[in-house]
């Protein structure tokens with residue numbers, strides 16, 4: 001009889017050795033762990049939207065009558081609405097089950113075992129994760145001290161086996177953008193340059209119109225952050241036309257589910273409400289930055305996203321992370337060579353900032 005060990009041997013060896021992605025945990029799990037009611041948890045660890053989605057989204061989802069039918073595999077209505085929102089013709093647009101799915105699809109399109117993919121660390125963990133799943137190898141080019149990308153080092157690394165480079169702009173977790181001039185320098189190469197604009201609505205900076213000019217440029221966006229739809233998983237990409245053709249071919253036919261399509265469409269119809277919550281988050285980011293900067297044992301990095309990165313200069317980030325947890329406040333803790341003793345704090349509502357600052361003052 002076949003044994004579990006036989007099955008292990010059938011698994012692709014690069015996957016048995018692969019490091020798993022560390023996702024954030026849901027609120028109910030956190031609340032049970034620390035024995036605090038769910039509504040009291042202050043969740044500042046996932047760069048989610050503290051205001052949630054538009055109320056119109058909930059109504060539209062409740063009223064939708066066709067959940068028993070498969071959604072449009074060509075995402076026609078959603079693409080048309082995205083054309084209006086982004087100002088880019090719908091023929092360049094493809095939606096995914098979160099931008100995570102689009103990262104995966106891009107890699108599946110280009111990366112064969114042995115190929116290489118560049119990311120600029122510290123950055124979003126899905127780039128190495130999805131590269132590993134495809135059997136590719138990530139080459140992480142460290143960002144400079146100010147978290148700007150090191151173009152000279154990237155250029156030295158480029159060879160025929162480097163297929164794709166990922167640059168998050170604003171970058172997660174550092175919050176800084178990569179200027180257009182720097183991106184232009186990279187476009188002058190044979191690799192696919194993916195600019196991940198997951199936090200675009202908080203920075204207002206985009207290179208999306210350049211996709212029409214550069215056959216190797218891709219821009220990714222998401223509804224998870226500005227529209228508060230992280231739980232429904234909707235993202236989209238702006239791609240050169242030939243890439244759209246192949247991505248359409250390899251994607252799961254019904255990759256964006258009906259509920260997610262309804263929610264995304266209704267969000268795009270309620271921009272005036274969502275613009276208000278985006279503005280509230282940007283204003284609160286600035287207040288959070290100021291309040292954190294008043295703590296002389298923290299170095300706070302300026303951010304154009306919906307989170308701020310802090311380096312703990314005096315004391316242990318791990319102890320602070322744990323201390324905050326005990327008070328029901330969850331932030332992200334990092335301790336890697338490039339992010340030593342660091343915390344990333346998502347922007348919440350004003351009362352969340354106040355509770356956080358009060359707790360930080362008590363803990364330290």
Ligand SMILES: Cc1ncc(COP(=O)(O)O)c(C=O)c1O
Pocket residue numbers: 046047097098099100101124168171172196198221222223224230233234235
């Ligand atoms: C840079 C970046 N890209 C993509 C994502 C994932 O977006 P989505 O929820 O659309 O998969 C995140 C989420 O944190 C992110 O930080």
